[in-house]
Amino acid sequence: MVVLVTRPNVEGHELCMMLNESGIASLHHPLINIEPSSKITGLDRALQRADIVIAVSQHAVSYAHQYLQEHALNWPKTSHYLAVGQKTAQLLSKLSQQKVNYPSQSDSEHLLELDELQNVAHQKIVILRGNSGRELIYQTLDKRMADVSYVETYTRQHLDFNSDSKVIQWQEAKVSHLVVTSSDQLTHFLSQLTSAQIHWIQTLQLYVPSERIARQAKALGFVYITNVGSATNKELLAALRLNKQDD
Structure with missing residues:
Protein backbone atom coordinates (compact mmCIF):
# COMPACT_ATOMS: atom_id res chain seq x y z
CA MET A 1 0.00 0.00 0.00
CA VAL A 2 1.49 3.33 -1.14
CA VAL A 3 -0.43 6.60 -0.75
CA LEU A 4 -0.07 9.66 -2.98
CA VAL A 5 -0.92 12.74 -0.88
CA THR A 6 -1.81 15.87 -2.87
CA ARG A 7 -2.77 18.29 -0.12
CA PRO A 8 -0.56 21.39 0.13
CA ASN A 9 2.22 22.64 2.34
CA VAL A 10 2.30 21.76 6.02
CA GLU A 11 -0.84 19.59 6.02
CA GLY A 12 0.52 17.38 3.26
CA HIS A 13 3.88 16.92 4.95
CA GLU A 14 2.14 16.20 8.26
CA LEU A 15 -0.11 13.53 6.75
CA CYS A 16 2.84 11.82 5.07
CA MET A 17 4.72 11.77 8.37
CA MET A 18 1.70 10.30 10.16
CA LEU A 19 1.33 7.64 7.47
CA ASN A 20 5.00 6.72 7.57
CA GLU A 21 4.90 6.43 11.36
CA SER A 22 1.96 4.03 10.93
CA GLY A 23 3.94 1.86 8.54
CA ILE A 24 2.20 3.14 5.41
CA ALA A 25 4.44 4.34 2.57
CA SER A 26 3.53 7.69 1.05
CA LEU A 27 4.58 10.28 -1.51
CA HIS A 28 3.81 13.99 -1.26
CA HIS A 29 2.82 15.86 -4.40
CA PRO A 30 1.08 19.18 -3.58
CA LEU A 31 -1.19 20.55 -6.29
CA ILE A 32 -1.45 24.12 -4.98
CA ASN A 33 0.67 26.65 -3.17
CA ILE A 34 -0.87 28.87 -0.49
CA GLN A 157 -1.83 29.01 -6.92
CA HIS A 158 -2.05 25.86 -9.01
CA LEU A 159 1.21 23.95 -9.34
CA ASP A 160 1.68 22.50 -12.82
CA PHE A 161 3.85 19.43 -13.28
CA ASN A 162 5.35 17.13 -15.93
CA SER A 163 2.92 14.24 -15.89
CA ASP A 164 5.11 11.97 -18.06
CA SER A 165 7.88 11.78 -15.48
CA LYS A 166 5.64 11.96 -12.43
CA VAL A 167 3.22 9.20 -13.43
CA ILE A 168 6.12 6.87 -14.23
CA GLN A 169 7.58 7.66 -10.81
CA TRP A 170 4.25 6.92 -9.10
CA GLN A 171 3.77 3.69 -11.02
CA GLU A 172 7.29 2.50 -10.20
CA ALA A 173 6.60 3.30 -6.54
CA LYS A 174 3.42 1.15 -6.82
CA VAL A 175 1.08 3.95 -5.72
CA SER A 176 -2.28 2.38 -4.94
CA HIS A 177 -4.15 5.06 -2.98
CA LEU A 178 -4.75 8.75 -3.64
CA VAL A 179 -5.76 11.56 -1.26
CA VAL A 180 -7.38 14.70 -2.74
CA THR A 181 -9.04 17.15 -0.36
CA SER A 182 -10.77 19.69 -2.59
CA SER A 183 -12.82 19.86 -5.77
CA ASP A 184 -10.47 22.44 -7.25
CA GLN A 185 -7.43 20.24 -6.66
CA LEU A 186 -9.10 17.22 -8.23
CA THR A 187 -9.98 19.17 -11.37
CA HIS A 188 -6.49 20.65 -11.65
CA PHE A 189 -4.87 17.26 -11.09
CA LEU A 190 -6.73 15.65 -13.97
CA SER A 191 -6.08 18.65 -16.23
CA GLN A 192 -2.36 17.87 -16.05
CA LEU A 193 -2.72 14.26 -17.24
CA THR A 194 -3.08 12.55 -20.61
CA SER A 195 -6.06 10.28 -21.29
CA ALA A 196 -3.94 7.17 -20.69
CA GLN A 197 -2.60 8.60 -17.42
CA ILE A 198 -6.11 9.50 -16.26
CA HIS A 199 -7.21 5.94 -16.95
CA TRP A 200 -4.48 4.67 -14.61
CA ILE A 201 -5.22 7.28 -11.93
CA GLN A 202 -8.88 6.23 -11.99
CA THR A 203 -7.86 2.71 -10.93
CA LEU A 204 -6.48 4.00 -7.61
CA GLN A 205 -8.45 4.02 -4.36
CA LEU A 206 -9.40 7.68 -3.97
CA TYR A 207 -9.96 9.32 -0.57
CA VAL A 208 -12.00 12.54 -0.44
CA PRO A 209 -13.42 14.58 2.47
CA SER A 210 -17.06 15.01 1.44
CA GLU A 211 -19.99 13.49 -0.42
CA ARG A 212 -19.97 16.40 -2.87
CA ILE A 213 -16.39 15.67 -3.96
CA ALA A 214 -17.15 11.94 -4.02
CA ARG A 215 -19.98 12.61 -6.48
CA GLN A 216 -17.67 14.78 -8.57
CA ALA A 217 -15.01 12.05 -8.61
CA LYS A 218 -17.55 9.45 -9.70
CA ALA A 219 -18.71 11.72 -12.52
CA LEU A 220 -15.06 12.11 -13.58
CA GLY A 221 -14.66 8.36 -13.89
CA PHE A 222 -13.21 7.24 -10.56
CA VAL A 223 -14.49 3.84 -9.46
CA TYR A 224 -12.96 3.21 -6.04
CA ILE A 225 -13.93 6.16 -3.86
CA THR A 226 -13.91 6.52 -0.07
CA ASN A 227 -15.72 9.49 1.45
CA VAL A 228 -13.89 10.08 4.74
CA GLY A 229 -16.39 12.74 5.82
CA SER A 230 -13.62 15.04 7.00
CA ALA A 231 -10.51 16.76 5.65
CA THR A 232 -8.55 16.45 8.88
CA ASN A 233 -5.33 14.46 8.78
CA LYS A 234 -6.48 12.47 11.80
CA GLU A 235 -9.58 11.20 10.00
CA LEU A 236 -7.75 10.62 6.73
CA LEU A 237 -5.12 8.59 8.58
CA ALA A 238 -7.79 6.54 10.35
CA ALA A 239 -9.49 5.69 7.05
CA LEU A 240 -6.21 4.73 5.40
CA ARG A 241 -5.13 2.62 8.35
CA LEU A 242 -8.47 0.81 8.25
CA ASN A 243 -7.93 0.08 4.57
CA LYS A 244 -4.44 -1.25 5.30
CA GLN A 245 -5.88 -3.63 7.89
CA ASP A 246 -8.38 -4.92 5.32
CA ASP A 247 -5.67 -5.60 2.74
Missing part, protein backbone atom coordinates in the same frame (compact mmCIF):
# COMPACT_ATOMS: atom_id res chain seq x y z
CA GLU A 35 0.34 32.38 0.33
CA PRO A 36 -1.03 35.50 2.09
CA SER A 37 -3.30 37.63 -0.08
CA SER A 38 -2.60 41.25 -0.91
CA LYS A 39 -6.36 41.83 -0.65
CA ILE A 40 -6.38 41.22 3.11
CA THR A 41 -5.95 44.93 3.82
CA GLY A 42 -9.13 46.24 5.40
CA LEU A 43 -9.69 43.03 7.34
CA ASP A 44 -9.88 44.94 10.62
CA ARG A 45 -12.60 47.29 9.29
CA ALA A 46 -14.61 44.35 7.96
CA LEU A 47 -14.36 42.49 11.27
CA GLN A 48 -15.29 45.51 13.36
CA ARG A 49 -18.59 45.93 11.48
CA ALA A 50 -19.45 42.23 11.35
CA ASP A 51 -22.35 40.72 13.25
CA ILE A 52 -21.23 37.25 12.10
CA VAL A 53 -17.80 36.07 10.97
CA ILE A 54 -17.57 32.83 8.95
CA ALA A 55 -14.24 31.06 8.37
CA VAL A 56 -14.19 28.53 5.55
CA SER A 57 -10.79 26.97 6.29
CA GLN A 58 -7.86 26.88 8.69
CA HIS A 59 -5.81 28.85 6.16
CA ALA A 60 -8.42 31.61 6.21
CA VAL A 61 -8.09 31.81 9.99
CA SER A 62 -4.30 31.57 10.28
CA TYR A 63 -3.60 34.25 7.67
CA ALA A 64 -6.25 36.54 9.14
CA HIS A 65 -4.72 36.13 12.59
CA GLN A 66 -1.25 36.77 11.20
CA TYR A 67 -2.45 40.04 9.69
CA LEU A 68 -4.12 41.13 12.93
CA GLN A 69 -0.98 40.39 14.93
CA GLU A 70 1.23 42.28 12.50
CA HIS A 71 -1.00 45.33 12.94
CA ALA A 72 -1.43 44.97 16.71
CA LEU A 73 -5.16 44.26 16.33
CA ASN A 74 -7.51 41.83 18.07
CA TRP A 75 -10.45 39.72 17.00
CA PRO A 76 -13.70 41.52 17.92
CA LYS A 77 -15.52 40.23 20.98
CA THR A 78 -18.98 41.32 19.85
CA SER A 79 -19.26 39.17 16.71
CA HIS A 80 -20.69 35.67 16.42
CA TYR A 81 -18.12 33.25 14.99
CA LEU A 82 -18.86 30.28 12.75
CA ALA A 83 -16.63 27.83 10.88
CA VAL A 84 -17.29 25.27 8.16
CA GLY A 85 -15.45 22.48 9.99
CA GLN A 86 -14.39 21.37 13.46
CA LYS A 87 -10.65 21.92 12.99
CA THR A 88 -11.22 25.40 11.59
CA ALA A 89 -13.52 26.15 14.52
CA GLN A 90 -10.96 24.94 17.04
CA LEU A 91 -8.22 27.08 15.52
CA LEU A 92 -10.46 30.15 15.30
CA SER A 93 -11.59 29.72 18.90
CA LYS A 94 -8.00 29.35 20.09
CA LEU A 95 -6.74 32.44 18.25
CA SER A 96 -9.77 34.69 18.79
CA GLN A 97 -10.51 33.50 22.33
CA GLN A 98 -14.18 33.41 21.32
CA LYS A 99 -16.79 30.65 21.10
CA VAL A 100 -17.07 29.26 17.57
CA ASN A 101 -19.95 27.13 16.33
CA TYR A 102 -19.70 24.65 13.45
CA PRO A 103 -21.90 22.02 11.75
CA SER A 104 -21.78 18.30 12.46
CA GLN A 105 -20.69 17.71 8.86
CA SER A 106 -17.93 19.89 7.47
CA ASP A 107 -19.47 21.47 4.38
CA SER A 108 -21.24 24.61 3.27
CA GLU A 109 -24.64 22.95 3.06
CA HIS A 110 -24.62 21.94 6.72
CA LEU A 111 -23.13 25.27 7.82
CA LEU A 112 -26.12 27.01 6.26
CA GLU A 113 -28.45 24.90 8.41
CA LEU A 114 -27.06 26.35 11.66
CA ASP A 115 -29.56 28.33 13.72
CA GLU A 116 -27.35 31.44 13.62
CA LEU A 117 -27.81 31.71 9.85
CA GLN A 118 -31.59 31.28 9.59
CA ASN A 119 -32.82 34.80 10.36
CA VAL A 120 -30.03 37.05 9.09
CA ALA A 121 -31.88 39.79 7.23
CA HIS A 122 -29.84 43.03 7.34
CA GLN A 123 -27.10 41.43 9.45
CA LYS A 124 -23.52 42.12 8.37
CA ILE A 125 -21.73 38.86 7.63
CA VAL A 126 -18.04 38.58 6.71
CA ILE A 127 -16.71 35.41 5.07
CA LEU A 128 -12.98 34.74 5.45
CA ARG A 129 -11.70 32.68 2.54
CA GLY A 130 -9.11 32.28 -0.24
CA ASN A 131 -9.06 33.68 -3.77
CA SER A 132 -11.48 31.09 -5.10
CA GLY A 133 -14.05 28.62 -3.90
CA ARG A 134 -17.72 27.83 -3.84
CA GLU A 135 -20.22 30.68 -3.85
CA LEU A 136 -22.99 28.74 -2.07
CA ILE A 137 -22.60 30.41 1.34
CA TYR A 138 -22.53 33.93 -0.10
CA GLN A 139 -25.42 33.33 -2.51
CA THR A 140 -27.64 31.67 0.09
CA LEU A 141 -27.07 34.36 2.73
CA ASP A 142 -27.61 37.06 0.14
CA LYS A 143 -30.99 35.49 -0.67
CA ARG A 144 -31.74 35.57 3.05
CA MET A 145 -31.26 39.37 2.84
CA ALA A 146 -28.00 39.50 4.78
CA ASP A 147 -25.32 42.10 4.04
CA VAL A 148 -22.57 39.67 2.98
CA SER A 149 -18.97 40.40 2.04
CA TYR A 150 -15.73 38.49 1.51
CA VAL A 151 -12.27 39.10 2.89
CA GLU A 152 -9.64 37.23 0.89
CA THR A 153 -6.96 36.29 3.41
CA TYR A 154 -4.88 33.95 1.24
CA THR A 155 -4.35 32.91 -2.36
CA ARG A 156 -4.14 29.48 -3.97
